[in-house]
Amino acid sequence: MSAVIILALGLAVMALGYLVYSKLIVEKIFRLDPDFKTPAHEFEDGVDFVPTNRYVLWGHHFTSVAGAAPIVGPAIAVIWGWLPAFLWVVFGTVLFAGVHDTGAVWASVRNKARSVGALTGDVVGKRARSVFMIVIFLLLLMVNAVFAVVIAGLMMKYPSAVVPVWGAIAVALVIGQLIYRRILSLAVVSLLGVVALYALIGIGPSVPVQMPEQVGAMSGNAVWILILFGYAAVASLLPVWMLLQPRDYINGLQLFIGLIILYGALVVFNPTLVAPMVNADVPEGTPSMLPLLFVTIACGAISGFHGLVAGGTTSKQLDKETDARFVGYFGAVGEGMLALGAILAATAGFATYGDWSAMYDAFGKGGVNAFVDGGAYIINNGMGLPETTAATLLTVMAALFAGTTMDTGLRLQRYIFQEWGEIYNQQWMKKPAVATLLAVGTCLVLAFGAGADGSGGLLIWPLFGTTNQLLAGLTLLVVSVMLMRLGRPVWYTLAPLIFLLVMTVLALFTQLKSFYEAENYFLLGLDIVVLIASILVAMECAATLKRLRQEKAEQVG
Amino acid sequence: MSDDDLSRGEKLKAWLGRARYLAEEYYSAPYRGAIARAKRDEDDLFMLMVFSELMGVPNPVGYYTLELQPLMLERFHDWHLRMGMEHSPLDEMRCC
Numbered sequence: 001m002s003a004v005i006i007l008a009l010g011l012a013v014m015a016l017g018y019l020v021y022s023k024l025i026v027e028k029i030f031r032l033d034p035d036f037k038t039p040a041h042e043f044e045d046g047v048d049f050v051p052t053n054r055y056v057l058w059g060h061h062f063t064s065v066a067g068a069a070p071i072v073g074p075a076i077a078v079i080w081g082w083l084p085a086f087l088w089v090v091f092g093t094v095l096f097a098g099v100h101d102t103g104a105v106w107a108s109v110r111n112k113a114r115s116v117g118a119l120t121g122d123v124v125g126k127r128a129r130s131v132f133m134i135v136i137f138l139l140l141l142m143v144n145a146v147f148a149v150v151i152a153g154l155m156m157k158y159p160s161a162v163v164p165v166w167g168a169i170a171v172a173l174v175i176g177q178l179i180y181r182r183i184l185s186l187a188v189v190s191l192l193g194v195v196a197l198y199a200l201i202g203i204g205p206s207v208p209v210q211m212p213e214q215v216g217a218m219s220g221n222a223v224w225i226l227i228l229f230g231y232a233a234v235a236s237l238l239p240v241w242m243l244l245q246p247r248d249y250i251n252g253l254q255l256f257i258g259l260i261i262l263y264g265a266l267v268v269f270n271p272t273l274v275a276p277m278v279n280a281d282v283p284e285g286t287p288s289m290l291p292l293l294f295v296t297i298a299c300g301a302i303s304g305f306h307g308l309v310a311g312g313t314t315s316k317q318l319d320k321e322t323d324a325r326f327v328g329y330f331g332a333v334g335e336g337m338l339a340l341g342a343i344l345a346a347t348a349g350f351a352t353y354g355d356w357s358a359m360y361d362a363f364g365k366g367g368v369n370a371f372v373d374g375g376a377y378i379i380n381n382g383m384g385l386p387e388t389t390a391a392t393l394l395t396v397m398a399a400l401f402a403g404t405t406m407d408t409g410l411r412l413q414r415y416i417f418q419e420w421g422e423i424y425n426q427q428w429m430k431k432p433a434v435a436t437l438l439a440v441g442t443c444l445v446l447a448f449g450a451g452a453d454g455s456g457g458l459l460i461w462p463l464f465g466t467t468n469q470l471l472a473g474l475t476l477l478v479v480s481v482m483l484m485r486l487g488r489p490v491w492y493t494l495a496p497l498i499f500l501l502v503m504t505v506l507a508l509f510t511q512l513k514s515f516y517e518a519e520n521y522f523l524l525g526l527d528i529v530v531l532i533a534s535i536l537v538a539m540e541c542a543a544t545l546k547r548l549r550q551e552k553a554e555q556v557g
Numbered sequence: 558m559s560d561d562d563l564s565r566g567e568k569l570k571a572w573l574g575r576a577r578y579l580a581e582e583y584y585s586a587p588y589r590g591a592i593a594r595a596k597r598d599e600d601d602l603f604m605l606m607v608f609s610e611l612m613g614v615p616n617p618v619g620y621y622t623l624e625l626q627p628l629m630l631e632r633f634h635d636w637h638l639r640m641g642m643e644h645s646p647l648d649e650m651r652c653c
Contacts, residue, residue, distance in 0.1 A: 047597060
């Protein structure tokens with residue numbers, strides 16, 4: 001099968017989804033009103049509430065939600081064949097993610113731009129809110145631990161990427177100063193930044209930095225993980241304008257350029273998908289596709305993390321309520337496109353089926369490495385770029401994305417600890433440095449809890465999927481309850497919610513069995529925590545819907 | 558004036574201006590809140606100091622200003638030079 005046909009099909013369905021389905025959703029269900037005074041106008045303060053151009057807001061929303069997950073998830077899930085992953089990404093984006101993201105923006109905008117967590121407390125109940133807090137803490141913990149492992153693995157496997165990845169931080173620090181001190185205009189600085197970044201990618205392969213396999217008593221991988229956490233701790237304490245702002249900006253530009261290069265090379269080269277359509281011959285130890293596919297690909301199909309951004313910063317900047325369709329739904333489509341690129345790179349980027357199956361010889365082994373290797377093969381054949389340079393380019397793309405999400409994740413986790421310090425009146429916990437140490441400490445416990453190589457993060461990857469889907473379920477619950485109270489059709493949000501909950505609970509039970517058999521009590525314990533949270537969410541859904549139905553019956557009676 | 562009346566150069570200029578505006582917004586939108594909040598905190602502190610001075614209330618941040626002295630020294634030096642004073646006018650603050 002030709003990759004270009006799959007690409008065209010995928011893009012066509014997503015375009016139809018945006019042009020037709022999203023229109024139906026916003027007209028029939030959310031009934032977005034162009035005259036509604038959004039919180040950005042109602043509470044405009046120049047600080048948090050600022051009406052923002054919809055293209056700019058889309059850029060902000062998309063780059064905030066796009067981390068390493070839309071690359072890692074699909075690149076692991078193609079082990080079951082390209083068709084299931086393709087279908088879930090395309091239809092998951094159109095029917096699940098788009099509705100979820102638009103719904104989250106709408107729900108927040110209609111409630112003074114309050115966060116989804118706060119809305120859960122108001123709309124569903126206090127109990128649901130407590131579950132939400134636990135789920136969100138677990139999610140951040142996993143994001144930080146998983147991404148550290150992903151970046152460390154990339155640096156070990158592709159030493160040519162070390163200089164560009166760390167060099168990008170230096171580039172960001174310099175452009176931050178240039179813009180902040182108004183030495184040069186933004187356009188010139190952007191150009192210089194992008195040129196510097198690509199120059200680093202160019203010189204990366206000639207100055208590879210290889211961490212030794214063993215450093216003292218630790219593996220090279222573990223040392224990278226420690227360095228990464230050290231960096232993230234410092235980054236989360238620095239003022240945002242110094243590092244995070246220019247880093248996210250240059251990263252956003254890099255994502256657009258990288259995607260254009262990958263898609264362009266795909267069209268020129270037109271490779272064939274060497275992976276099987278549905279893999280009947282999966283390696284030993286691979287879990288069942290149903291339900292694991294639906295939690296392995298979280299971002300790229302549907303992700304609860306999007307709801308956090310939608311209700312956190314996006315809803316406070318929405319200029320017109322009708323913009324929610326473009327920002328929310330098209331934001332999800334952007335993420336779907338990234339996931340589609342990852343699927344094609346990981347299935348069409350190999351010369352033969354043998355090469356592909358050598359990469360996918362065990363579950364979880366393909367992942368981001370398959371994306372980098374496959375993508376480099378396609379770029380090399382399509383654009384003529386040397387394979388090492390192309391691999392460096394894609395590694396830098398994946399690592400920078402994981403890195404910026406880690407910076408933000410650690411910062412958010414620090415806020416949670418500071419908030420707890422506030423609630424329980426613990427002065428010491430409110431101090432930024434102490435809260436940061438606590439955040440890093442809990443992540444390190446997770447990363448090193450499953451073994452001295454620090455790879456605990458990747459082992460819990462399937463748990464990240466379930467936790468993320470739970471969060472999406474909670475957001476969909478809030479939106480469904482709001483719709484039901486307004487007497488509007490709820491099946492468009494309720495059906496995805498039920499599907500997600502069923503798949504999540506099934507996946508957790510499957511994993512529970514495998515962790516028990518492998519005598520991995522650390523993951524077993526973590527699995528039980530997430531399982532309890534999902535059962536609580538399911539019960540909360542049932543109770544809320546029953547209560548609403550009773551209220552309605554009483555009104556009619 | 559309609560779009561047709563604009564010369565090609567003017568159109569290009571308008572387009573570049575719009576692109577610059579979008580790029581600047583894209584750069585600052587995600588962090589506008591955090592930076593504005595930091596600036597507001599600074600302004601709040603300044604206001605508090607000015608008003609407490611005016612009302613004769615002991616300066617609540619006096620204790621911390623001692624810590625700030627090394628950080629302020631350079632700015633203070635720039636200030637007295639700007640004000641036309643070759644040396645620091647304050648005995649407590651001898652920067653040069």
